[in-house]
Amino acid sequence: MIEFHLDSRSGVAPYMQLIHQVRHALRLGLLRVGDQLPKVKDVAAGLAINPNTVLKAYRELEYEGLAAARPGIGTFVTGTLDGGSLAAHGPLRRDLQRWLSKARRAGLDDESIEALFVSTFRSASEEDIA
Amino acid sequence: MTAVIETEGLGKRYRKLWALADCTLAIPAGHVVGLVGPNGAGKTTLLNLATGMLAPTAGTIEVLSGQPAAGPAQLARVGYLAQDAPVYAGLSVADHLRLGAHLNPGWDAEMARRRIDQLDLDPGQKAGKLSGGQRAQLALTLALGKRPELLILDEPVASLDPLARREFLQDLMEIVAEQQVSVVLSSHLISDLERVCDYVIVLVDSRVRLAGPVDELLATHHLLSGPRRDPATLPDGLEVISASHTEVQSTLLVRTSGPVLDPAWTVSEVGLEDLALAYMKQATGRGHRNRHLEVQK
Amino acid sequence: MTWLTWRQFRAQAITAVAALAAFAILLAVTGPHIARLYATSGITGCHGGTCAGLPSQFLIDLTSGRSFPLLPDGANAYVILYFLSVLVILVAPAIIGIFWGAPLIARELETGTCRLAWNQSITRTRWLTVKLAVTGVAAMAVTEALSLMQAWWAAPIGKAVGLGGSASIMSEGRFGSFVFPTHGITPLGYAAFGFALGVTAGLLIRRAIPAMAVTLAIFAAVQVVTPLWIRPHLIPPNRTIATTEAAQANFFPTGGSTIAVTATRVAGQPGAWITSSGAVNAAGQPVTAPGACASALPHVLGGSGSPKWDNCLASHGIRVVVSYQPVSRYWPLQLTETGLFLALALALAGLCFWQLGRRRS
Numbered sequence: 001m002i003e004f005h006l007d008s009r010s011g012v013a014p015y016m017q018l019i020h021q022v023r024h025a026l027r028l029g030l031l032r033v034g035d036q037l038p039k040v041k042d043v044a045a046g047l048a049i050n051p052n053t054v055l056k057a058y059r060e061l062e063y064e065g066l067a068a069a070r071p072g073i074g075t076f077v078t079g080t081l082d083g084g085s086l087a088a089h090g091p092l093r094r095d096l097q098r099w100l101s102k103a104r105r106a107g108l109d110d111e112s113i114e115a116l117f118v119s120t121f122r123s124a125s126e127e128d129i130a
Numbered sequence: 131m132t133a134v135i136e137t138e139g140l141g142k143r144y145r146k147l148w149a150l151a152d153c154t155l156a157i158p159a160g161h162v163v164g165l166v167g168p169n170g171a172g173k174t175t176l177l178n179l180a181t182g183m184l185a186p187t188a189g190t191i192e193v194l195s196g197q198p199a200a201g202p203a204q205l206a207r208v209g210y211l212a213q214d215a216p217v218y219a220g221l222s223v224a225d226h227l228r229l230g231a232h233l234n235p236g237w238d239a240e241m242a243r244r245r246i247d248q249l250d251l252d253p254g255q256k257a258g259k260l261s262g263g264q265r266a267q268l269a270l271t272l273a274l275g276k277r278p279e280l281l282i283l284d285e286p287v288a289s290l291d292p293l294a295r296r297e298f299l300q301d302l303m304e305i306v307a308e309q310q311v312s313v314v315l316s317s318h319l320i321s322d323l324e325r326v327c328d329y330v331i332v333l334v335d336s337r338v339r340l341a342g343p344v345d346e347l348l349a350t351h352h353l354l355s356g357p358r359r360d361p362a363t364l365p366d367g368l369e370v371i372s373a374s375h376t377e378v379q380s381t382l383l384v385r386t387s388g389p390v391l392d393p394a395w396t397v398s399e400v401g402l403e404d405l406a407l408a409y410m411k412q413a414t415g416r417g418h419r420n421r422h423l424e425v426q427k
Numbered sequence: 428m429t430w431l432t433w434r435q436f437r438a439q440a441i442t443a444v445a446a447l448a449a450f451a452i453l454l455a456v457t458g459p460h461i462a463r464l465y466a467t468s469g470i471t472g473c474h475g476g477t478c479a480g481l482p483s484q485f486l487i488d489l490t491s492g493r494s495f496p497l498l499p500d501g502a503n504a505y506v507i508l509y510f511l512s513v514l515v516i517l518v519a520p521a522i523i524g525i526f527w528g529a530p531l532i533a534r535e536l537e538t539g540t541c542r543l544a545w546n547q548s549i550t551r552t553r554w555l556t557v558k559l560a561v562t563g564v565a566a567m568a569v570t571e572a573l574s575l576m577q578a579w580w581a582a583p584i585g586k587a588v589g590l591g592g593s594a595s596i597m598s599e600g601r602f603g604s605f606v607f608p609t610h611g612i613t614p615l616g617y618a619a620f621g622f623a624l625g626v627t628a629g630l631l632i633r634r635a636i637p638a639m640a641v642t643l644a645i646f647a648a649v650q651v652v653t654p655l656w657i658r659p660h661l662i663p664p665n666r667t668i669a670t671t672e673a674a675q676a677n678f679f680p681t682g683g684s685t686i687a688v689t690a691t692r693v694a695g696q697p698g699a700w701i702t703s704s705g706a707v708n709a710a711g712q713p714v715t716a717p718g719a720c721a722s723a724l725p726h727v728l729g730g731s732g733s734p735k736w737d738n739c740l741a742s743h744g745i746r747v748v749v750s751y752q753p754v755s756r757y758w759p760l761q762l763t764e765t766g767l768f769l770a771l772a773l774a775l776a777g778l779c780f781w782q783l784g785r786r787r788s
Contacts, residue, residue: 199551205548210546212543220438221435233544272547
């Protein structure tokens, strides 16, 4: 069973953080179909957050088709993300490794590489929305 | 949804000063309600009115559709934890449970004993020797033992160290998850309440400034920043809560039910603490002459 | 609520029981000697004029000798015991008012535990009712127990004094200002009043220590005022006019040329309690100076009269007017005084309930 944590300074709503952590766990293979998510009571008590927040996150996951609640028993994982683990993206990984070596040869240090990636990623996302 | 506490024009006056004025609320059931405001704002007064320890000077209040402290039946439905968690220093922890059993017909002895065990409290220990956190937990057990529908907590964590504070709130959340109990708790620190409350009431200078579900409040308030602009030129439907200007830039906190479409503004979200603070500043900034009144205990 | 009241009262109850036990043991150990001395004094079964001196003789025997090594010369153990035992009953209501009454509500207000109690499933009225009833009844029981024990111990002394005897401090009859409030049923009234006074002070002042001080002050004042001004008039006293000789009047100079006259006996009313007396002339007006009989004065000042003095006064029509309570009024007075203080206690309790309700507004 996974364990949740909260970053109160991240600016992200607690229920969103819980959803992200479930999705992240699914991607990493820490959660598989059929696993039980932590009980609402335990999450609320462990993190000192309102149980409704946990319920909201679990309901959202249900809506996305990733989990399902079984009354009286708990909430269980019913779906996976993007149909594969990171390992399936071999070609993408190799492309990325090649790009990274190019960036290093161009003289960029770690921070510059990260900044370049993030700003390009963001502007690309905005173009997608617009 | 039924309301746990309903007030209409509720007010309380001590001699010449109004400790609470014009308070109209309908607090829904099934929530953890945070009552927040500076010291002397009227939080304890409101809670005392809800538990029947004070009678209103003006207006009405109904708790669980009954009059506060109207009789044993009404008293049994509301659990109360007073500020600083008073307990009988000379009585042991087990004595306090016996107290609960004798004075409350609906006492759940099994649940109370289980809680004491879980909290690692020694039943033979005199309550006067307990730490602040343990006292708060004992008092909470006493309030819960009669299985109330509503739990009212007056600044329950104000005098606790950070660890005890966290443990108390964890415990409270577990109880809310397990039992069907609505909670109203007050604090002068919003950080205590942010994770725990899903309904908030901001009380400043004896008046309610803001009340509503946290989700809804956060969704309808936005922080706008952009080139310097007079707030009066904003379109209708945008209520400005606070504004600050430099020579070239304006930052506004607005309340609106619709989206903000003007591209000149950068729109960002507001956290609960900043939101409450903005309303508090707005309230005291109006220059009301109402003096802050420390409530008599 | 009864359980909680008892649990909070437990320590005080144990102290009270210990004190009662100590008192009882002390009296039980020393009592038989008094009874034996009385039995051998010859008072019982003696009739006639020769018996007149026996009561005083018994009391003198009791109060002389028998000194313990620890006591200073002249201080007899029984004198001290008598004094202390009466004192204990006299101050018990004040002690109860201070230590049981004042903190009853004041401590709960100070520590905030009242808010814990008032939010259990009982009303404030019931909370106060049980606290007052349980502790109040205990207060009355303890005080009356002390009184009854002392009455048993001092019974022979009371009898001797009633027959006219007197020695040392054992001279007050049943109407005496120390004896009356400590015997019979008056201790019940005082205990209830002292307790209620403490509780009310605690509720109004809201702090235990100042409430204790106020309780002590008011109760002491009441103890002083009652025998002087209240008790004599609880039932209107009888009046009679008699000659100074018949009244066995005492005369005391009171400054200048005035003389105070006090009667010490009412003819035909043995054991009566004389509440006031004074000299009057033939027309019934008060007289303060010896006037025409001044020549007989030097012989009589500071004591009872000589035949010359009495005859002179009588021939001038100067007599003594005496207000008194006959012996038959003892129990009516006891009942009236107890009733008065019980009524005061109930009134104070009512004030407490009213004030408790007022905290809500």
